[in-house]
Amino acid sequence: MTFFTVKYKKGSDLMKALKNKSLLADLALLLVAIIWGGGFIAVKDSVNLIPPFYQMTIRFFLSTVIMAIIFNKNLRKATRADFKMGTIIGIFLFLGFALQTVGIVYTTASKSAFLTATYVVLVPFLNWAIFKLKPDKFSIIGAILCLIGISFLTLQGGLNFNGGDILTILCGIGFAGQIITIGLYTKKTDPIILTIIQFGVAAILSFIMAIFFEPVPQFETKLILPIAYMVIFSTTLCFIIQNVAQKYTSSTHAAIILSLESLFGSLFSVLIFGDKFTFSMIVGCIFIFIAIITTETKLSFIFKNNNSEDLLADKELEVASGENIE
Known part of the structure; x- marks a missing residue:
C-alpha cells in the first residue's frame, strides 16, 4: 500500500517527490491524532465497565480478525521475518x-x-x-517545545512523582519503541502484515494478563458504540495509517x-463536554503549534539553512522513504 506512485527524472525531482x-x-498521522483525541470522548464511560486488560483484549482481538x-x-x-518484526512491534505496543x-x-x-507523551522527546534520542x-x-x-506544550495542556496541579508516575514514564518508552520499530520495519516489508501481527501479539498478551488479574466483565449494550469506535477507528484504521505513513516520514516527525492526541x-x-478552556491550554496550544512549524519547515521562512543542514534533511527523507532508487 502506497500513497501514490511517481517517476523520478533528476535528483531535484527525487527530493521533491520524497518531500x-x-x-x-x-497529514495522515495528523488524522490519526485527531481520531485518537476523539477516542478519549468515545470510551470515556467504557473504562468503568470493562477492566483495562479485557478492554485491550477486545480491541486488539477484533482488530486482528x-x-x-x-x-x-x-x-x-x-514470512518468518515478518512474524519476528511484527512480534517485536506488538510487544512494545502491549507494554x-x-x-x-x-x-x-x-x-x-x-x-x-x-508522562505518556514523553515519547515525543525519547524517540529522536533513542533513534x-x-x-x-x-x-x-x-x-x-x-x-522539546511539543512536550512543554503538552505540560501546559495536561498538568494543572504540579508534577509530584510516585510509583504510578514511574510506570507511566516506562509506558512512554514502550510507545517510543513502537514508533521507532514501526519506522524501521515498515521500510523492509508490507506495513499491513506488520499491523495484523502486532495486533495479534498485543491481543494474546492482554488476554493472558486479563485472565490472571481481572474479573470477567459483563457485557452491556451501551458499550457497543464505544467498542465499535475503539476497534474500527482508534485501532484498526489508525494503526493501518500509522504503519503505512511511517514508511514515508521520520520517527521524530511521527x-x-x-x-x-x-x-x-x-x-x-471543551467542545463536547463543555470543559473550561483555560489560559494554560491556550499557552500549550501555542507551544505545540510552534513545535510543528519548527519541525515541518525547519524555520526556512525565517533564515536560510546552510547546505549541510539541507543535505541532512534530504538524507532524512531518503531514509524515511525506504526506497532504493538508481
Whole structure:
C-alpha cells in the first residue's frame, strides 16, 4: 500500500517527490491524532465497565480478525521475518498500553497524559542511541517545545512523582519503541502484515494478563458504540495509517504529530463536554503549534539553512522513504 506512485527524472525531482510523500504521511498521522483525541470522548464511560486488560483484549482481538479478513492475501505472504518484526512491534505496543493502564491507577489522568507523551522527546534520542540516526536540531527543538506544550495542556496541579508516575514514564518508552520499530520495519516489508501481527501479539498478551488479574466483565449494550469506535477507528484504521505513513516520514516527525492526541482530546472535551478552556491550554496550544512549524519547515521562512543542514534533511527523507532508487 502506497500513497501514490511517481517517476523520478533528476535528483531535484527525487527530493521533491520524497518531500511530497513525507508531507502526505505527516497529514495522515495528523488524522490519526485527531481520531485518537476523539477516542478519549468515545470510551470515556467504557473504562468503568470493562477492566483495562479485557478492554485491550477486545480491541486488539477484533482488530486482528477484521484485518485478517480484509487483508488475507497480504497475510498469506507473511514470512518468518515478518512474524519476528511484527512480534517485536506488538510487544512494545502491549507494554505501552499495559504500563499506562497500571500506572494510571496510582496517578491522575492529566499526569498520565503528560508522562505518556514523553515519547515525543525519547524517540529522536533513542533513534540516535540505537541506530546512530542523529536528529537535526529542529527536530530536537520541536520535540522539546511539543512536550512543554503538552505540560501546559495536561498538568494543572504540579508534577509530584510516585510509583504510578514511574510506570507511566516506562509506558512512554514502550510507545517510543513502537514508533521507532514501526519506522524501521515498515521500510523492509508490507506495513499491513506488520499491523495484523502486532495486533495479534498485543491481543494474546492482554488476554493472558486479563485472565490472571481481572474479573470477567459483563457485557452491556451501551458499550457497543464505544467498542465499535475503539476497534474500527482508534485501532484498526489508525494503526493501518500509522504503519503505512511511517514508511514515508521520520520517527521524530511521527512522534511529534501523534502527540497531538492530547491537544485534540482537550479540544474535544471543551467542545463536547463543555470543559473550561483555560489560559494554560491556550499557552500549550501555542507551544505545540510552534513545535510543528519548527519541525515541518525547519524555520526556512525565517533564515536560510546552510547546505549541510539541507543535505541532512534530504538524507532524512531518503531514509524515511525506504526506497532504493538508481
